Amino acid sequence: MNEGKFQHKKSLGQHFLTSDVVPRWMCDAGSVAAGDLVFEIGPGSGVLTKEILARGAKVIALEADQRAIEILQVEFAEQIASGNLLLHHGDARQLNLTDLGLKNGQYKVISNIPYYLSGHLFRTLLESDCQPTNLVFLVQKEVAERIAKDPKESLLSLSVKVFGNPKYIKTVSRGHFTPSPAIDSAIILVSSISQQNFADLEKPLFFNLIHLGFAARRKQLLGNLSGQYFRTELINIFSTLGLPLDVRAEDLTLDKWLTLAKSISIHRQSTGPS
Numbered sequence: 001m002n003e004g005k006f007q008h009k010k011s012l013g014q015h016f017l018t019s020d021v022v023p024r025w026m027c028d029a030g031s032v033a034a035g036d037l038v039f040e041i042g043p044g045s046g047v048l049t050k051e052i053l054a055r056g057a058k059v060i061a062l063e064a065d066q067r068a069i070e071i072l073q074v075e076f077a078e079q080i081a082s083g084n085l086l087l088h089h090g091d092a093r094q095l096n097l098t099d100l101g102l103k104n105g106q107y108k109v110i111s112n113i114p115y116y117l118s119g120h121l122f123r124t125l126l127e128s129d130c131q132p133t134n135l136v137f138l139v140q141k142e143v144a145e146r147i148a149k150d151p152k153e154s155l156l157s158l159s160v161k162v163f164g165n166p167k168y169i170k171t172v173s174r175g176h177f178t179p180s181p182a183i184d185s186a187i188i189l190v191s192s193i194s195q196q197n198f199a200d201l202e203k204p205l206f207f208n209l210i211h212l213g214f215a216a217r218r219k220q221l222l223g224n225l226s227g228q229y230f231r232t233e234l235i236n237i238f239s240t241l242g243l244p245l246d247v248r249a250e251d252l253t254l255d256k257w258l259t260l261a262k263s264i265s266i267h268r269q270s271t272g273p274s
Contacts, residue, residue: 016045017112019176023051029169029189030110030136032057041092041111046072048112053079060086060100097130104130112138126163135190144168144186152250155214161254164193206261213249221249237263
């Protein structure tokens with residue numbers, strides 16, 4: 001498919017892949033194989049779609065641009081007729097996974113997504129009760145680094161790691177796209193996706209806790225949490241867990257955050273600040 005058949009829309013954050021090698025890298029990262037069900041967000045020019053289908057996988061694709069839908073329907077008429085490609089017109093910001101025919105733990109995600117939707121789509125897919133088994137995104141390089149390579153944790157990295165194992169796969173230079181973005185991209189894989197960390201922990205409590213912890217990044221974690229939890233209780237918990245009282249949110253690993261959240265869930269108070 002020739003992406004030049006229609007002009008890209010800045011409002012949709014469209015940057016079309018023009019390289020055959022990048023789709024191969026992405027499918028390799030996601031171990032796409034015959035018989036897989038793959039959910040693709042924003043197929044656009046169909047370059048990635050073509051590679052996924054070539055590996056024998058079935059694709060469910062969601063595209064916001066009706067112009068792209070019309071061209072994809074022509075380009076992949078045979079695959080659509082055979083049921084190997086299901087095209088849906090819709091906005092990823094209003095994503096309903098089960099309405100698309102996806103089932104928990106029974107599909108993979110392989111997508112080149114708009115930069116501005118990265119955070120939203122990580123949350124939607126990972127926090128859902130209809131999770132993929134693994135996820136491969138082509139995102140802004142800085143975002144992939146923050147999630148998978150930065151030794152300091154962040155709200156984003158913890159929100160991903162609590163559901164799966166992120167891995168920085170490969171840098172993708174801006175020359176692989178048209179129009180060329182201002183910055184480089186990267187392929188990131190999140191594997192072994194599950195809800196197992198919330199088997200004995202309330203999901204809202206964990207996310208509320210990390211949001212509190214990162215509310216003021218330069219402040220110590222104890223101070224940030226003291227706005228909602230009794231300071232004396234926090235000091236006791238920190239001491240029990242061996243956490244320095246001057247530790248910052250970014251210095252706690254996921255395991256430490258989970259342990260802290262479970263301890264606070266036992267001692268949490270219904271009253272306001274101490």
